Amino acid sequence: MDSLLGIVWLAWVIALLILYHKVFTVYYFSLGHGIMKELVGAAFGAIIMTALTFYFWWITALIILFIGFASMSKSGEKSHIIIAVIIAIVISIIGISVKSKSNNSNEEKKQVTEEQVSYQSASKLKTDDEYIQKVKEGIPDAYPGKTYGEYFDKFFESPTWNYYVGIEDGPDDDGDGKPDYTEDNVDIVEFTGNCYYQDVKVKALIQFTLSKTDDTFSATYLSLNDVPQNMVTLASLLSRVFEEDDSTEEVMATSEQVSDYSDSETENADSNVENAYDYEALKYAGAYSGSSGYSISFSAYSFAEDDEIGTVEIYYDGDQISSQPVYVCNDRGDWKDWDYDQFYVIHMDGYDEYLGFYEQNGSCWLDYNGPSNNYDTLELVQRFQS
Numbered sequence: 001m002d003s004l005l006g007i008v009w010l011a012w013v014i015a016l017l018i019l020y021h022k023v024f025t026v027y028y029f030s031l032g033h034g035i036m037k038e039l040v041g042a043a044f045g046a047i048i049m050t051a052l053t054f055y056f057w058w059i060t061a062l063i064i065l066f067i068g069f070a071s072m073s074k075s076g077e078k079s080h081i082i083i084a085v086i087i088a089i090v091i092s093i094i095g096i097s098v099k100s101k102s103n104n105s106n107e108e109k110k111q112v113t114e115e116q117v118s119y120q121s122a123s124k125l126k127t128d129d130e131y132i133q134k135v136k137e138g139i140p141d142a143y144p145g146k147t148y149g150e151y152f153d154k155f156f157e158s159p160t161w162n163y164y165v166g167i168e169d170g171p172d173d174d175g176d177g178k179p180d181y182t183e184d185n186v187d188i189v190e191f192t193g194n195c196y197y198q199d200v201k202v203k204a205l206i207q208f209t210l211s212k213t214d215d216t217f218s219a220t221y222l223s224l225n226d227v228p229q230n231m232v233t234l235a236s237l238l239s240r241v242f243e244e245d246d247s248t249e250e251v252m253a254t255s256e257q258v259s260d261y262s263d264s265e266t267e268n269a270d271s272n273v274e275n276a277y278d279y280e281a282l283k284y285a286g287a288y289s290g291s292s293g294y295s296i297s298f299s300a301y302s303f304a305e306d307d308e309i310g311t312v313e314i315y316y317d318g319d320q321i322s323s324q325p326v327y328v329c330n331d332r333g334d335w336k337d338w339d340y341d342q343f344y345v346i347h348m349d350g351y352d353e354y355l356g357f358y359e360q361n362g363s364c365w366l367d368y369n370g371p372s373n374n375y376d377t378l379e380l381v382q383r384f385q386s
Contacts, residue, residue: 008050008094010046012045012049013039013042013043013045013046015087016042016045016046016049017038020038020041020042055099060088061088061089061091062088064087064088065081065088068083068084068087068088069084128162128163131187131210132161134189134210134215135148135149135161135189135191135210135217136148136152136161137149138217140242142242143242146242151241152193152241155195156195156241157193157194158193158194159191159192160191160193161189161191162189163189163190166184166186167186168182168186168188168209168221169182169228170182170183170220170221171229171230171231173230173231173315173317173318179228180317180318186210187210188207188209188210189208189210190206191206191208192204192206197224197382203224204222204224204237205223205224206219206222206237207219222234229381230289230381231295231315232287232295232297232315232381232382235297236286236297239384280342281300281309281326281342281344283342284298284357284366284380285300285383286298286364286380286381286382286384287380288380288381289379289381290377290378290379291376291377292376293376294314294316294375295315295318295378296313296314296315296355296366297312297313297315298310298311298312298326298355299384307328308325308326308327309326309328309344310325311323311324311325312325314368324346327345327346327347329343329344333352334371335354335369339358340356340358341357342357343357344357351370351371352371353368353369355367355368355369363379364379364380365378365379366379366380
């Protein structure tokens with residue numbers, strides 16, 4: 001192609017020089033200067049005509065025919081038009097040939113590009129599927145034999161899985177409605193599905209972050225109807241997902257325990273007084289979020305034979321700071337004059353902390369109290385199923 005281009009250009013240089021001298025009577029005042037001007041002019045003209053020959057060959061052919069006809073009219077020699085016709089035919093053949101090769105080359109490039117895109121798309125889909133399958137086939141440490149894929153598909157309606165590299169949103173443990181932090185360039189598998197939250201159908205979005213150092217991943221983000229949630233809510237939702245299959249057995253067991261308790265209540269009034277709190281505690285089991293940085297997860301036993309009625313996990317700014325058993329409170333101390341629906345105590349090392357539950361404005365609230373001051377007031381954000 002390059003050699004053909006050079007040949008055509010040189011042919012046009014010669015042709016233009018000949019045509020110039022045929023059309024014009026040329027006088028030289030300075031031979032060297034005049035010849036240089038002719039050569040430069042012919043070279044530039046040849047560039048234009050070469051471009052026309054390769055890309056607009058029909059225009060070039062018409063120009064040649066016009067020049068041949070004009071020359072014949074002026075000189076009366078038919079050979080001029082014959083030569084012009086021959087040159088026009090040669091130019092047309094060259095132009096058509098170059099155009100055909102160019103189209104074939106473009107088609108081949110297009111085909112190669114499409115194959116590359118197809119291959120890249122297939123490779124990306126394969127990579128995406130590998131990451132998604134890694135999460136779906138993952139088994140939580142707390143629930144041996146149960147995979148995320150199987151139990152998520154059972155628990156949520158319209159489940160979808162996606163993978164992307166992007167920004168990881170942290171939880172909203174400070175309760176301001178925004179993620180507490182973000183991290184760039186993270187491998188994320190994102191799950192969405194519909195479920196019920198406090199008897200309201202919501203769209204849940206859960207993000208799993210894949211480790212760059214080993215073959216592990218962790219659930220790091222939850223939003224409900226696009227509202228970021230804290231880690232306590234995420235943990236409680238995952239518990240519901242993996243424990244749902246056991247709910248029927250738990251309900252049956254609880255019914256039997258209630259029946260046994262009712263029998264013992266009839267037989268022993270004192271036992272009734274001591275154990276009446278067991279089932280009240282279940283009413284307040286759940287995840288609570290406060291405005292001062294605290295999050296609390298309170299789990300109540302379905303049955304208790306002594307003063308220990310459940311456990312509590314306490315978080316501050318997303319970090320767990322304590323996990324303690326919860327007991328019936330027989331002495332409220334500085335909180336004896338406060339009107340709580342239920343009041344429990346946590347025996348810390350050398351002092352006591354208190355959980356005061358009450359209902360107000362259609363929601364359940366928890367006062368997390370120290371010996372003499374309130375640490376935080378928290379609202380129920382996720383009720384645990386018993």
